[in-house]
Amino acid sequence: MSRVCQITGKKAMGGNSVSHSKRRVKRTFSINLFKRNFYWPEEDRWIRLNVSAAGLRLI
Template identity: 70%
Template sequence: MSKICQITGKKAMVGNNVSHSKRRTKRTFDVNLFRKKFYWVEQDCWVVLRISTAGLRLINKIGLDAAIKRAAEKGFLNA
């Protein structure tokens, strides 16, 4: 499974490691992802999501149902 948040759509970014001598080598900045289990009251079932911390804050702010609907509209949710 790829490292993409199912709620916000965040994914890994590419940047540079910069040494003391200013030599640059490529690196990736991974998203802070974790698997979290939520109880979806409207559907009366448990849902396991792979989300970032920003996605968790969004769910706490607007609710699980609204966050899932927003992610489905934007195409982030693949279920």
């Protein structure tokens, strides 16, 4: 599974690493992603979600 938050839809962004001499090199900015179990009372079961830190604050 790709590293995408299943609550907010956040995913990695692209950008540049910039050194002190201002040389630019492409890089990715990854998100703060966790695998967490949540209880779903309607179906009386646990589900596992990939959730970012921002998504955890929403739940």
